[in-house]
Amino acid sequence: MANLAAVTALVGREDVIFADRLNHASLNDAALLSRARFIRYPHLDLATLEKQLEKTDARRKLVITDAVFSMDGDTAPVAGLLALCRRFDAWLLLDDAHGFGVLGERGSGSLYSLQQEERAAPHLIYMATLGKAAGVSGAFVAAQAPVIETLIQHGRTYGYTTAAAPLLAHALLTSLQLIEQHSWRREQLARLIGRLRNNLQPLPWQLLPSETPIQPLLTGESQEAVRLDLALREQGIWVPAIRPPTVPEGRARLRISLSAAHTETDIDRLS
Known part of the structure; x- marks a missing residue:
């Protein structure tokens, strides 16, 4: 909006x-x-x-x-x-x-x-x-x-x-203070991104270049993305399959989204 x-x-x-x-x-x-x-x-x-x-x-x-x-x-x-x-x-x-x-x-x-x-x-x-x-x-x-x-x-x-x-505005003021003052969350996120990218390198699918919390794993075909999505869900891991028309034909992927609330154990379990 x-x-x-x-x-x-x-x-x-x-x-x-x-x-x-x-x-x-x-x-x-x-x-x-x-x-x-x-x-x-x-x-x-x-x-x-x-x-x-x-x-x-x-x-x-x-x-x-x-x-x-x-x-x-x-x-x-x-x-x-x-x-x-x-x-x-x-x-x-x-x-x-x-x-x-x-x-x-x-x-x-x-x-x-x-x-x-x-x-x-x-x-x-x-x-x-x-x-x-x-x-x-x-x-x-x-x-x-x-x-x-x-x-x-x-x-x-x-x-x-x-x-x-007004309640939303008040909550937001607290969020802005946490964002500005608590750099450890961003540092934790950077460590997790590096660990994930290192762990996923040997896989047969292409990990797109990204230094942000959005880490796309390119599978190419939609069926492969869905298969991996469902297999991970069975393990209690949510990594959604992204398919056309959201992305171009032949560019289906798993969209891995990290946050500071994840742990190194989470990263190792996924990869």
Whole structure:
């Protein structure tokens, strides 16, 4: 809903949206609903995106991308995207649902590698969910004050829904304190990711490159992914099979999702 509000409030019929081909469905749906021209670029391909931006003379340009891709676990080249948007006077909407609270110092998310002035860039719009690392529900959008005022006035999924409960806001404040102050959770998560990747290397299936808690094990065929899913469930282990249309044909996988609540024993039992 936050992506829908942001995209549809900021662009329309006279504008153009550029989107990574592996973006989350909410970004794609938002682009379609905005009625802007919708152009996709190959996954993480800044060279193609640059050429696409050079060719457009649209009134307003918006680049939308996941920061951490939900099915592959890899990350967007945020600094490169932001540089292109500055060069071509385009907006960058970054969906950091899987990075916020997990990546970077104090869990600051996928912007951690940027300089402070880059994080405050007027071209940048930052969205993150509160239903993953923060452990509650909902989402937020951070941007320059004029952008936020525009979303408040024109974001339909913000204006035409029930307000969040005060209890949720209070719980979230505690979550933010834990995220900022308890770095041991991120350190534990990093250890588990390294252990899992090391343990899974000998397996016959391809482990996609990912340094995030999303660790996809590529099986190729859907039947194989389902077979492994069911076999693991019989052992009391939940690792869901992901199949087309969620992922492309021939790219079925097991989507392993780690959290700081897992233990090394859990990792060894899985692998």
